[in-house]
Amino acid sequence: METTAPAAKRTGGRSALVLGAVKRATEELIEEKGRERLTVPMIAERAGVNPTSIYRRWGDLPTLINEIATYRLDPARPLPETGALRDDLTGWAREIVEHYSTPVNAALLRGGASVAGERESDCLRNRRAEATIFVGRHPEAGITPDQVIDHLVAPIIYRVIFLPWSLDDTTAERLVSDLFDLPSRA
Amino acid sequence: METTAPAAKRTGGRSALVLGAVKRATEELIEEKGRERLTVPMIAERAGVNPTSIYRRWGDLPTLINEIATYRLDPARPLPETGALRDDLTGWAREIVEHYSTPVNAALLRGGASVAGERESDCLRNRRAEATIFVGRHPEAGITPDQVIDHLVAPIIYRVIFLPWSLDDTTAERLVSDLFDLPSRA
DNA sequence: CAGTTAAAGCAACTCTATTTGCATTAGACT
DNA sequence: AGTCTAATGCAAATAGAGTTGCTTTAACTG
Known part of the structure; x- marks a missing residue:
């Protein structure tokens, strides 16, 4: 077999x-x-x-594109490890924003999006794995991988795809800031 | 001319x-x-x-798909208006999740994604307009349209595209809850 | 209720993607 | 080195997308 x-x-x-x-x-x-x-x-x-x-x-072409899109950001690259979750995430988010600010990578992402859902082709699965590592290092912060995905990765990816012009080098910090500081409201 | x-x-x-x-x-x-x-x-x-x-x-096909994707969720439909921002957003988010839980709409969204950025084809621009209306009604809450996009719309869309199986009828509330309640952390 | 002509249909044609069978090249293993 | 055969190249065949010119239909206008 x-x-x-x-x-x-x-x-x-x-x-x-x-x-x-x-x-x-x-x-x-x-x-x-x-x-x-x-x-x-x-x-x-x-x-x-x-x-x-x-x-x-x-x-076929979709398969090719998806493969390339998935492995473009080296899964083996070193991740930030500053000792503080907030700083780790900030550095990481900056890197992701920068990565997808390149037209090549943005285009690949959109290509990946168009074939996602159909197969196991989540070209962002590595991001989730990384998010898990970060929060795992700092369980005391009480942040879940899902929250990192929802409030850090998702907004970046959303903007890359639909509002690329809205990304700049303050985006990462703003999002991390929201994630940590969104005050309780009435 | x-x-x-x-x-x-x-x-x-x-x-x-x-x-x-x-x-x-x-x-x-x-x-x-x-x-x-x-x-x-x-x-x-x-x-x-x-x-x-x-x-x-x-x-061509991309144009067709984009057009359909853009106007699928009726821009003229009535929006929630409960008097409380949080409830408005919850209802609205629920509606969006439900909308994109339909395979048709999810597929159209992915199609829209693959042509986005290239033209003015942001098939989600109506969502931004709606977000603006909501926060405009409750300026005292101190939430910006960008925050609604980043922490409510983006996570939903992200999951629709890449992790469709992760959407359920608790998603909307969870995200709104994060948006309002994410406590300050060290 | 015509007349005008935008929009749809039809058909032949072009262009290019995809498939297939076979020949050639060159990795991997002994 | 020599053998086996995976992977590539090549070329012809197929198929289907997209184009074009012309005809027909029928939606608006007066």
């Missing part, structure tokens, strides 16, 4: 080159033309690769 | 029928197949309309 992944047999050399070229080409083109005007042959040409190779590897 | 809009000349009768049929067909199909596998000819067939008519009216 093969519950264990089929495991790609050839990962280096030419295959890796193609992979990289396709990835790069997709990123460039999605930024230039946007998700809606992107096609597989277009990517293939830019990558100097045969379209067939793309179809055979990924099956 | 025609800087002034061409202005549609025929709005009733057959035109209206086509419009309705196309709208309905698009909604059905985007739910069935998802944004990515939707095509104009497909819609035309389901609607019993000639593809040409769609191309000529809307130009």
Whole structure:
């Protein structure tokens, strides 16, 4: 039986080159033309690769886009660890805002959005994992991963997608501030 | 010169029928197949309309989807007006959650997301207008439209798009509660 | 209740995405 | 090195999207 992944047999050399070229080409083109005007042959040409190779590897464009969107922000990068939850989250949120301020990444996110829900393709699942790490370090703060998602990640992502012009380098701090300081109101 | 809009000349009768049929067909199909596998000819067939008519009216699929996504939640519907901001927002948020719990509307939203940013196609602009009305009625609460967007609308939309299974009928209240009650923390 | 013409239909055509079978290249393993 | 075969390339075939010119229908106007 093969519950264990089929495991790609050839990962280096030419295959890796193609992979990289396709990835790069997709990123460039999605930024230039946007998700809606992107096609597989277009990517293939830019990558100097045969379209067939793309179809055979990924099956279709949505799959390709989703894969790239998911792993763009390195899941292995170091996370802020200042000792204070608020500072950790501020640094982290800043990084996310900055990341998605790049047109490439914003475009990829929108592409990811259009295929989300259909499969297990939540290209932001890594963000949730990271949020969990942060709050786990400071249980005394009484903040839940869900709250971080709802009040920090969600607003950023929402604005990236629908109101990109509204993002600036004060956004992260403002949101963290809301998260911690929203006073009780009558 | 025609800087002034061409202005549609025929709005009733057959035109209206086509419009309705196309709208309905698009909604059905985007739910069935998802944004990515939707095509104009497909819609035309389901609607019993000639593809040409769609191309000529809307130009392309993204435009069509965006238009439908924008006006799905009737902008003229009555808004909650209980006298208390918190209750208004709770009712409103509930309505939004319920709206997007329908697969059709969720799919349309994702479709809207994939074309957002590229044009003035913020299919959620009406939500912002509504938020402004609510906080405008209760300036004493000290809540801004931006905060409503960030902490109420954004989390809902985020979950609709990426984590649809996480929405339930407690979501709206939870978010409003966070918005009002998030205690100050160290 | 005509006349005008916007909007829809139709059909042939173009263009481009996607598929498929086969040949070629080159990773991985011995 | 040599073998096996996964992965790519190539090219022809298919399919379906989108375009265009023209015809027909029927919504508005007077």
